[in-house]
Amino acid sequence: xxxxxxxxxxxxxxxxxxxxxxxxxxxxxxxxxxxxxxxxxxxxxxxxxxxxxxxxxxxxxxxxxxxxxxxxxxxxxxxxxxxxxxxxxxxxxxxxxxxxxxxxxxxxxxxxxxxxxxxxxxxxxxxxxxxxxxxxxxxxxxxxxxxxxxxxxxxxxxxxxxxxxxxxxxxxxxxxxxxxxxxxxxxxxxxxxxxxxxxxxxxxxxxxxxxxxxxxxxxxxxxxxxxxxxxxxxxxxxxxxxxxxxxxxxxxxxxxxxxxxxxxxxxxxxxxxxxxxxxxxxxxxxxxxxxxxxxxxxxxxxxxxxxxxxxxxxxxxxxx
Ligand SMILES: Nc1ncnc2c1ncn2[C@@H]1O[C@H](COP(=O)(O)OP(=O)(O)OP(=O)(O)O)[C@@H](O)[C@H]1O
Ligand SMILES: [Mg+2]
Numbered sequence: 001x002x003x004x005x006x007x008x009x010x011x012x013x014x015x016x017x018x019x020x021x022x023x024x025x026x027x028x029x030x031x032x033x034x035x036x037x038x039x040x041x042x043x044x045x046x047x048x049x050x051x052x053x054x055x056x057x058x059x060x061x062x063x064x065x066x067x068x069x070x071x072x073x074x075x076x077x078x079x080x081x082x083x084x085x086x087x088x089x090x091x092x093x094x095x096x097x098x099x100x101x102x103x104x105x106x107x108x109x110x111x112x113x114x115x116x117x118x119x120x121x122x123x124x125x126x127x128x129x130x131x132x133x134x135x136x137x138x139x140x141x142x143x144x145x146x147x148x149x150x151x152x153x154x155x156x157x158x159x160x161x162x163x164x165x166x167x168x169x170x171x172x173x174x175x176x177x178x179x180x181x182x183x184x185x186x187x188x189x190x191x192x193x194x195x196x197x198x199x200x201x202x203x204x205x206x207x208x209x210x211x212x213x214x215x216x217x218x219x220x221x222x223x224x225x226x227x228x229x230x231x232x233x234x235x236x237x238x239x240x241x242x243x244x245x246x247x248x249x250x251x252x253x254x255x256x257x258x259x260x261x262x263x264x265x266x267x268x269x270x271x272x273x274x275x276x277x278x279x280x281x282x283x284x285x286x287x288x289x290x291x292x293x294x295x296x297x298x299x300x301x302x303x304x305x306x307x308x309x310x311x312x313x314x315x316x317x318x319x320x
């Protein structure tokens with residue numbers, strides 16, 4: 001659905017995009033992740049037909065950007081990183097204005113506007129001034145605007161930036177709904193965990209080059225992050241550590257600093273057990289060994305997979 005071939009963009013001497021090759025299939029939700037200045041906005045603007053590449057090619061639905069822009073534009077919805085200011089305009093006027101620009105007229109226009117307001121949970125703000133909306137609401141309005149012409153492809157430049165945790169969750173739910181509707185979505189962010197749940201594929205870009213392209217599981221595998229188990233015991237923590245270190249597949253056992261989440265709090269200590277990737281994580285041996293040796297277990301949880309660490313390792317070039 002979206003394809004870039006050796007896409008390159010130079011601003012003077014600065015190479016913002018360096019031979020970027022991307023393929024995004026129909027129905028994919030592609031998370032485009034990279035630090036500030038990586039080239040995300042540049043790529044998205046090129047795909048939105050708003051910026052000319054210096055060399056290389058980009059296609060959407062088999063149409064080539066720069067040559068078939070008029071056919072491409074009805075197929076895409078672009079949510080920019082910043083929404084412009086609109087003086088003295090209420091939400092419905094704003095949407096009707098853009099619907100008219102997309103050639104939607106008559107009773108159909110009112111219906112479409114009402115539909116997108118409902119989908120983005122903004123019906124109750126229909127008569128509010130655009131400038132009076134909170135940042136989260138403005139972001140949702142920005143999404144509502146690009147849905148008016150029912151595009152197949154959504155290009156979203158950090159739609160969740162500047163939102164509070166609740167607004168982020170709401171935005172994520174909205175995006176999930178759009179995905180269920182069959183849209184192909186490209187969404188950018190600095191933060192890998194934010195997109196991990198939403199996207200089936202992610203691409204990590206840095207200094208205009210794609211460092212990685214694949215699933216979240218693949219990222220973790222490439223960054224070679226093993227699973228870590230947190231095990232709490234009431235006493236004799238050093239002895240427990242020695243016993244657990246002997247279990248097959250255990251790479252390392254360390255005594256963690258005091259952890260307030262242990263069941264009985266007082267006196268309990270937590271061990272962090274790192275497992276070998278190839279071990280298949282036979283966690284069941286852990287409680288057996290402890291119980292058979294008279295230990296009382298106060299905690300038994302797996303550490304959430306650390307996407308931040310994986311991201312840092314990949315972008316620091318620690319993994320090839
Ligand atoms: N109009 C411009 N003129 C000159 N340089 C530019 C221009 N737009 C972007 N750049 C440069 O191109 C590089 C990529 O910028 P881009 O905005 O694509 O990054 P980004 O990944 O979107 O970053 P952020 O996360 O900060 O939004 C940066 O070094 C930036 O300074
Ligand atoms: Mg940007």
